[in-house]
Amino acid sequence: MIATAGLARAVQGVYTALMPVRVYVGPLPDWLDHERLLGPGFVIEAVEPGWVRATASLERPQAADAQARLRGIGIGGRTIDLNVSPRLNRKLVRAARTDEAKRRRNASVGFTRKGARLDDEGKISLTPESLALETGKRVGGCTVVDACCGAGGNAIGFARAGNRVVALEVDQARIKMAAHNARLYGIESEIEWRCADAIKELPSCRADLLFVDPPWGADYDRTRVVLADLPFLEAVLQHAHRFSRTLVKLPPSFDVSELPHARPEAVFGTGEGDSQRVKFLLLEISSGIDSLGVGAE
Numbered sequence: 239m240i241a242t243a244g245l246a247r248a249v250q251g252v253y254t255a256l257m258p259v260r261v262y263v264g265p266l267p268d269w270l271d272h273e274r275l276l277g278p279g280f281v282i283e284a285v286e287p288g289w290v291r292a293t294a295s296l297e298r299p300q301a302a303d304a305q306a307r308l309r310g311i312g313i314g315g316r317t318i319d320l321n322v323s324p325r326l327n328r329k330l331v332r333a334a335r336t337d338e339a340k341r342r343r344n345a346s347v348g349f350t351r352k353g354a355r356l357d358d359e360g361k362i363s364l365t366p367e368s369l370a371l372e373t374g375k376r377v378g379g380c381t382v383v384d385a386c387c388g389a390g391g392n393a394i395g396f397a398r399a400g401n402r403v404v405a406l407e408v409d410q411a412r413i414k415m416a417a418h419n420a421r422l423y424g425i426e427s428e429i430e431w432r433c434a435d436a437i438k439e440l441p442s443c444r445a446d447l448l449f450v451d452p453p454w455g456a457d458y459d460r461t462r463v464v465l466a467d468l469p470f471l472e473a474v475l476q477h478a479h480r481f482s483r484t485l486v487k488l489p490p491s492f493d494v495s496e497l498p499h500a501r502p503e504a505v506f507g508t509g510e511g512d513s514q515r516v517k518f519l520l521l522e523i524s525s526g527i528d529s530l531g532v533g534a535e
């Protein structure tokens with residue numbers, strides 16, 4: 239009798255483990271590629287202007303994976319809430335977190351050329367080579383001013399994609415590093431290097447596109463970043479009206495309502511471990527628009 243009850247419990251346990259669970263995710267910005275972020279099977283519904291939520295019935299391992307990747311991260315200025323019903327067991331949740339941490343190590347590669355140089359700041363802030371090249375291709379054969387080129391990730395991507403580039407950088411050691419890295423790609427002489435404070439230099443720069451990848455600050459990982467956290471960006475944007483277009487690279491958690499006239503896009507990684515992760519936002523501001531949205535000058 240006792241053996242029969244134990245067997246029934248075991249069968250019930252297996253049955254429960256195989257039953258799909260309901261997953262609710264949101265809020266998510268409506269301009270995001272939801273399928274890329276979430277994976278297949280989600281139904282998207284608008285909840286308020288500009289924001290959606292997603293629901294799906296998923297197998298438990300998939301639900302645990304989504305929970306490990308998404309719960310609590312900030313995209314577009316709001317924190318993603320993710321609920322699973324019924325709740326997942328702790329062992330499954332822990333295993334999914336471990337898998338996610340392992341996967342993250344296999345992220346998009348910085349520079350692939352041997353001999354590339356990076357300082358500590360560069361290791362954190364370099365735009366991965368594949369994404370910098372993609373960004374370069376989409377701006378389409380123009381003259382770009384990179385307001386703060388760092389170790390050269392984006393400046394090199396723009397030049398490799400056939401754009402003319404003026405690269406500004408306030409730190410002399412870093413601009414030398416960027417020129418060295420550009421040499422590895424055979425394009426050092428195609429970029430005009432200027433070691434200067436961008437705020438002073440921008441008024442004398444002529445270009446179609448202003449590109450800004452500002453320092454994101456030490457705790458850029460928090461779930462909401464605002465303009466006040468990025469004083470260099472605020473100062474650079476005062477010059478945006480001089481250029482036909484401005485493209486800004488920002489942390490995924492940047493509150494996009496702070497730049498109401500900008501068109502945001504989420505850029506995902508290209509590595510096995512970050513292809514479903516938003517690496518950064520690109521916000522495009524067109525000419526004639528007051529970038530800070532506080533009244534045209």
Ligand SMILES: C[S@@+](CC[C@H](N)C(=O)[O-])C[C@H]1O[C@@H](n2cnc3c(N)ncnc32)[C@H](O)[C@@H]1O
Pocket residue numbers: 359360363364365366385386387388389390391392393406407408409412434435436437451452453454470
């Ligand atoms: C996020 S990093 C740029 C990373 C670069 N996009 C890449 O992919 O390698 C920001 C850079 O802004 C530079 N910077 C800070 N203030 C500046 C200023 N006033 N003028 C020019 N560059 C500045 C920093 O030295 C730093 O190298």
